[in-house]
Amino acid sequence: MAIVEGDGDREAVPSLVRRILQQCGRYDLQVMARAIVTKGKPSLLKKFKRHLQYALNDKCTAILVLLDADDECPRTEVGGLVLKAKSLNLNVPVAIVYAKCEYETWFICSLSPGRGDGIRKRLELPAHVIAPESPETIRDAKKWLNVRMPHHRSYKGTVDQEPLTYHIELDLVHSRSRSFRRLYHAIEELVRAVDLGEVTVTPQLD
Numbered sequence: 362m363a364i365v366e367g368d369g370d371r372e373a374v375p376s377l378v379r380r381i382l383q384q385c386g387r388y389d390l391q392v393m394a395r396a397i398v399t400k401g402k403p404s405l406l407k408k409f410k411r412h413l414q415y416a417l418n419d420k421c422t423a424i425l426v427l428l429d430a431d432d433e434c435p436r437t438e439v440g441g442l443v444l445k446a447k448s449l450n451l452n453v454p455v456a457i458v459y460a461k462c463e464y465e466t467w468f469i470c471s472l473s474p475g476r477g478d479g480i481r482k483r484l485e486l487p488a489h490v491i492a493p494e495s496p497e498t499i500r501d502a503k504k505w506l507n508v509r510m511p512h513h514r515s516y517k518g519t520v521d522q523e524p525l526t527y528h529i530e531l532d533l534v535h536s537r538s539r540s541f542r543r544l545y546h547a548i549e550e551l552v553r554a555v556d557l558g559e560v561t562v563t564p565q566l567d
Contacts, residue, residue, distance in 0.1 A: 362421035363396035364412050369518025371398050373526045423551040426457045435459035446562045454554035454561045456547035461540035465502035470537040471530040479528030
């Protein structure tokens with residue numbers, strides 16, 4: 362089960378998790394088709410424990426929490442959520458991940474010469490549009506995409522996010538995005554915990 366911020370994430374995040382599991386050769390694990398949407402980050406943070414408990418009602422075997430970092434430092438923000446999750450003594454493993462700075466950053470990371478054509482086609486981006494050297498320094502990834510799209514077209518998370526997720530270049534984004542590597546590792550941690558019957562909350566605090 363995934364817990365996410367907004368409507369655009371509802372199907373996109375499960376689709377991304379499914380793709381990563383398939384790349385890891387784990388076709389045996391079922392991912393719920395829709396994530397729990399929390400009506401924005403403030404709601405997710407304010408009612409964090411309630412959202413975790415709600416996820417348990419669906420009889421899931423693991424929980425992934427994915428947020429956009431925006432202006433915050435993921436390493437700083439995640440600690441409080443880890444402590445809250447541990448305080449609940451849940452009976453399933455939990456992994457918490459912050460996308461730096463937004464989920465859409467991973468679309469930008471996919472844009473490289475000869476790569477990311479599925480994203481370009483969907484958003485009608487010119488062939489010369491490629492990711493900057495440090496994509497995770499882009500504060501507003503949605504705006505970055507919008508200003509490079511034709512005037513008659515604009516990025517809409519509820520319409521574009523899930524279809525674009527199928528075109529994320531997993532290996533390329535893994536090499537360019539530290540937060541994506543964290544997501545990938547978090548999913549591996551959840552799989553390992555499920556296989557071993559362990560109850561963990563990650564990332565582990567120093």
